Amino acid sequence: MAKQKKQRGAGKRLRKRTSILDRLKPEEAEVVLHRVLAAHRELRAEVQQIAKSLLGEVAFECVADEVEHAVRDLGLDDLGSRAGKHSWGYVSPTEAAWELLEESVSPFIEDMKRQFELGLDAEALEICKGLVLGLYRVRNEKGNEVLGWAPDFPAETAAHALATWHEGADDKTARGGRRKQPIFPRDFAREFVPEWEDLTSSS
Numbered sequence: 001m002a003k004q005k006k007q008r009g010a011g012k013r014l015r016k017r018t019s020i021l022d023r024l025k026p027e028e029a030e031v032v033l034h035r036v037l038a039a040h041r042e043l044r045a046e047v048q049q050i051a052k053s054l055l056g057e058v059a060f061e062c063v064a065d066e067v068e069h070a071v072r073d074l075g076l077d078d079l080g081s082r083a084g085k086h087s088w089g090y091v092s093p094t095e096a097a098w099e100l101l102e103e104s105v106s107p108f109i110e111d112m113k114r115q116f117e118l119g120l121d122a123e124a125l126e127i128c129k130g131l132v133l134g135l136y137r138v139r140n141e142k143g144n145e146v147l148g149w150a151p152d153f154p155a156e157t158a159a160h161a162l163a164t165w166h167e168g169a170d171d172k173t174a175r176g177g178r179r180k181q182p183i184f185p186r187d188f189a190r191e192f193v194p195e196w197e198d199l200t201s202s203s
Contacts, residue, residue, distance in 0.1 A: 063130020097149035116168035
């Protein structure tokens with residue numbers, strides 16, 4: 001009996017130590033943050049600095065891992081649910097594969113654009129490098145049912161990512177009054193994506 005009371009007492013103390021902030025869902029935490037900033041505008045600069053620091057924690061190796069996993073996680077079930085006859089018409093396996101693959105990497109493309117919009121040019125480059133490297137790793141993927149229907153996807157999407165980066169970087173140099181075109185790092189291309197060195201040099 002004494003042991004049970006002791007356990008109940010420990011449980012109560014644990015519940016008391018748990019902050020309500022630790023249990024908020026992401027959307028609830030967002031609402032709380034906006035309300036705090038509305039009530040205390042003097043905190044805005046500090047919060048922006050913290051946010052910028054958080055967004056700056058980008059490494060191309062991590063992005064490459066995420067891109068690789070996003071592509072490889074797609075399987076036959078995903079393809080089967082998208083391809084074939086539907087109420088709106090027929091979707092070929094090739095079309096379905098491209099749609100699925102594009103959806104898997106589009107968040108990374110959008111994140112790169114967002115970094116440019118926030119003035120985080122170095123971070124945008126890291127995302128681009130990660131995208132290219134992640135796609136490079138799956139360029140000759142064997143046994144992947146989805147990539148098997150879209151073998152050109154890795155190279156073509158890498159070219160699109162490079163073009164998107166180039167457009168964002170070129171826009172920044174134009175606004176800064178500089179005429180020199182931004183060049184994708186050749187050292188990175190030679191070391192990490194040697195078979196795509198021509199692709200990166202044309203960006």
